[in-house]
Amino acid sequence: MEGGGGSGNKTTGGLAGFFGAGGAGYSHADLAGxxxxxxxxxxxxxxxxxxxxxxxxxxxxxxxxxNKTRGRFELAxxxxxxxxMTGAAFGAMNGLRLGLKETQNMAWSxxxxxxxxxxxxRQGALWANTLGSLALLYSxxxxxxxxxxxxxxxxxxxxxxxxxxxxxxCTGGLRGIARGGLTGLTLTSLYALYNNWEHMKGSLLQQSL
Amino acid sequence: xxxxxxEPCPWRIVxxxxxxxxxxVIGGGVFQAIKGFRNAPVGIRHRLRGSANAVRIRAPQxxxxxxxxxxxxxxxxxxxxxxxxxxxxxxxxxSGALTGAVLAARSGPLAMVGSAMMGGILLALIEGVGILLTxxxxxxxRNAPPFLEDPSQLPPKDGTPAPGYPSYQQYH
Numbered sequence: 570m571e572g573g574g575g576s577g578n579k580t581t582g583g584l585a586g587f588f589g590a591g592g593a594g595y596s597h598a599d600l601a602g603x604x605x606x607x608x609x610x611x612x613x614x615x616x617x618x619x620x621x622x623x624x625x626x627x628x629x630x631x632x633x634x635x636n637k638t639r640g641r642f643e644l645a646x647x648x649x650x651x652x653x654m655t656g657a658a659f660g661a662m663n664g665l666r667l668g669l670k671e672t673q674n675m676a677w678s679x680x681x682x683x684x685x686x687x688x689x690x691r692q693g694a695l696w697a698n699t700l701g702s703l704a705l706l707y708s709x710x711x712x713x714x715x716x717x718x719x720x721x722x723x724x725x726x727x728x729x730x731x732x733x734x735x736x737x738x739c740t741g742g743l744r745g746i747a748r749g750g751l752t753g754l755t756l757t758s759l760y761a762l763y764n765n766w767e768h769m770k771g772s773l774l775q776q777s778l
Numbered sequence: 779x780x781x782x783x784x785e786p787c788p789w790r791i792v793x794x795x796x797x798x799x800x801x802x803v804i805g806g807g808v809f810q811a812i813k814g815f816r817n818a819p820v821g822i823r824h825r826l827r828g829s830a831n832a833v834r835i836r837a838p839q840x841x842x843x844x845x846x847x848x849x850x851x852x853x854x855x856x857x858x859x860x861x862x863x864x865x866x867x868x869x870x871x872x873s874g875a876l877t878g879a880v881l882a883a884r885s886g887p888l889a890m891v892g893s894a895m896m897g898g899i900l901l902a903l904i905e906g907v908g909i910l911l912t913x914x915x916x917x918x919x920r921n922a923p924p925f926l927e928d929p930s931q932l933p934p935k936d937g938t939p940a941p942g943y944p945s946y947q948q949y950h
Contacts, residue, residue: 650794650795650796
């Protein structure tokens with residue numbers, strides 16, 4: 570609490586009367602250096618102003634070289650692994666659907682089972698590899714941008730997504746690069762909005778009140 | 779980022795799957811870049827295009843294989859941790875063997891046994907190197923044997939010289 574009032578020196582008769590009985594007590598010159606806070610003067614026996622002893626409770630003791638929060642590098646492997654598993658799950662379902670459709674005319678037999686199993690594994694692998702590659706590019710760009718800028722915010726997310734889309738579609742010429750970049754920009758912008766939805770909702774309510 | 783802490787057990791599966799995929803794509807990408815460069819027609823433009831195409835097509839497949847291996851390995855490892863209630867190198871070795879066996883299931887029992895042995899031996903080597911490295915790095919923290927301040931205070935021992943000549947022998 571910084572609002573403790575002015576620290577003017579009050580050299581009134583009351584102080585002289587209070588210490589006058591002692592005779593050899595504190596003189597006015599000695600008390601001039603003690604700051605007075607508000608109506609109550611500080612005790613002259615204190616060597617340190619207690620206001621300077623207030624600690625910042627938000628601080629932590631961190632090891633040398635460690636960051637206060639975990640960055641994108643710690644999150645990268647989880648992102649890539651999660652995308653691989655998600656792609657494998659959806660790809661397997663798609664493979665099961667395609668396998669059943671293509672083998673409709675066959676009776677339940679060993680070749681049909683093998684065909685369906687092959688379709689499931691191939692579609693699962695294809696989707697997992699594609700989604701994993703996209704997640705790898707996104708995480709790599711995110712880590713590079715974070716280290717370059719030295720900051721962590723939603724701008725990194727949008728920039729990494731845009732770069733991922735551009736690189737993924739770079740074999741289609743400039744038109745493909747533009748379309749990929751636009752797709753990445755759109756998806757990551759939606760994700761950033763979703764991430765900040767609670768915060769934005771609170772701000773909107775605050776503005777409306 | 780000084781120390782990469784490993785996640786606890788359910789999330790470790792996703793983390794290891796992602797880490798294995800990353801290693802496979804990057805490592806496979808390097809090898810496929812070289813192979814594509816060498817297999818392309820003569821001409822620097824043809825070779826660079828062949829290299830890029832090989833990386834683009836084959837690297838995700840190699841990453842996918844690594845991801846399957848890493849994900850299954852961690853799944854079995856976490857299962858063993860749950861069953862046995864402890865974490866030690868035997869979990870890793872058993873997980874490596876079982877992963878090799880499961881992934882070779884479509885090739886027949888004989889291939890399963892071979893892959894299980896390969897996986898177990900590989901993980902045993904990895905764990906062995908890890909244990910040796912831990913022992914080596916721990917040696918620098920070992921305390922030196924305490925230096926005796928006053929050897930003459932020791933009680934006389936059989937076979938030692940006269941009390942006038944105290945022994946400075948180090949005791950372990």
